Amino acid sequence: MKDLIDKLVGALPFFGRRLVALLPAPKSAVLALDLESDSALEEAFTFVAVCFGIAFLAQIPFFFGKENREVLFGILAVQSALAFALNVVLAVVVWKVVGGKLAWKKVVAATCYFSGVSTLLFLFFSLVGAGAFKVLDGVGYQQVMSGNATDAAALSASSGFRIFLIFLGLGFVATYVWIFCVWGAYRELMQVSKGRSTVALILFVLLSPVLFLVQMAMSATLAQSGGPALPDDLLGQWQLVQQSDSEGVHSARSVLYTFSPPRWKMMRAGEYFLTDIHGSSNGKCLITTMKQEFGQVSVQGSTMDLMPARRTETKKDQCAGVTVEAATDLSKTEYHYKIDQEPSGWTLCLNDRFGQTCLTPKKH
Numbered sequence: 001m002k003d004l005i006d007k008l009v010g011a012l013p014f015f016g017r018r019l020v021a022l023l024p025a026p027k028s029a030v031l032a033l034d035l036e037s038d039s040a041l042e043e044a045f046t047f048v049a050v051c052f053g054i055a056f057l058a059q060i061p062f063f064f065g066k067e068n069r070e071v072l073f074g075i076l077a078v079q080s081a082l083a084f085a086l087n088v089v090l091a092v093v094v095w096k097v098v099g100g101k102l103a104w105k106k107v108v109a110a111t112c113y114f115s116g117v118s119t120l121l122f123l124f125f126s127l128v129g130a131g132a133f134k135v136l137d138g139v140g141y142q143q144v145m146s147g148n149a150t151d152a153a154a155l156s157a158s159s160g161f162r163i164f165l166i167f168l169g170l171g172f173v174a175t176y177v178w179i180f181c182v183w184g185a186y187r188e189l190m191q192v193s194k195g196r197s198t199v200a201l202i203l204f205v206l207l208s209p210v211l212f213l214v215q216m217a218m219s220a221t222l223a224q225s226g227g228p229a230l231p232d233d234l235l236g237q238w239q240l241v242q243q244s245d246s247e248g249v250h251s252a253r254s255v256l257y258t259f260s261p262p263r264w265k266m267m268r269a270g271e272y273f274l275t276d277i278h279g280s281s282n283g284k285c286l287i288t289t290m291k292q293e294f295g296q297v298s299v300q301g302s303t304m305d306l307m308p309a310r311r312t313e314t315k316k317d318q319c320a321g322v323t324v325e326a327a328t329d330l331s332k333t334e335y336h337y338k339i340d341q342e343p344s345g346w347t348l349c350l351n352d353r354f355g356q357t358c359l360t361p362k363k364h
Contacts, residue, residue, distance in 0.1 A: 236362075308333075
């Protein structure tokens, strides 16, 4: 990660000069460049690489439960390269259809500059929308960003989520406006009339949704190969039941974990639901504390990560006649886990800095 940041910093002066020239007059800025020079492609690829790097760094706060940033960057880099290649192919196809004179080196270089700026435009709107979503609806925001949103009705009623969608829509509009602004540069490079250029633009706009679906399919394939799936022997319900008596106080605890496979094949993380109930009674009144949470669970080797989308704690004190319910922090929980087959049956043991908890399969 440090090497990535160092390279970005080193390329910023060149990137800044090109960006300042491109934003107010993209067509004239690109046509003024010597796209036939030996360094044309190197400079163009440097520009688009800085754009993708900035986009990645800006999105790091939104990556829930993903500690291996280098691996994640590698996956996103492959996705970005595929998306860029598909954009070049689509541009070449539509210009070929209208009889454009292809100059591959120029087309690739121009697409680097135009794709880089469109990436930053969409990034700006998506980050503003995500920020508004987080401020207005923190719980819904964490559920959506962690991939654990299950209540469609609650999301549709969330003003934060609606604003987020509006800004995403504005991002798409800004991207297409940018395409319209830079299309004249392609027309000059392809040496075609304005009429043929208009036909090519219409074809590009109509085919770009297909391109987006292809990119999504490729992303799904990469996600499937991105890490190990949830182990089959972990799936199902695991429980712990404890009871004890001390100095006239009877205590009981019930813990139930439910581990489910990924809801969609493109997801590597599964889902979990936890209910932890602890109660104590002195024979006159009862005090109970119930913790509930759900979210994503991922396994890497002997390490299990629980990334909660929601976590609540409810305390009922019949002695004082008080009930308190509160949402707790959504920090990740990491366990070292082990599943063994003992003579008495299967056990799942979870270890963290607070100790060990061992559970057995729930009997139905």
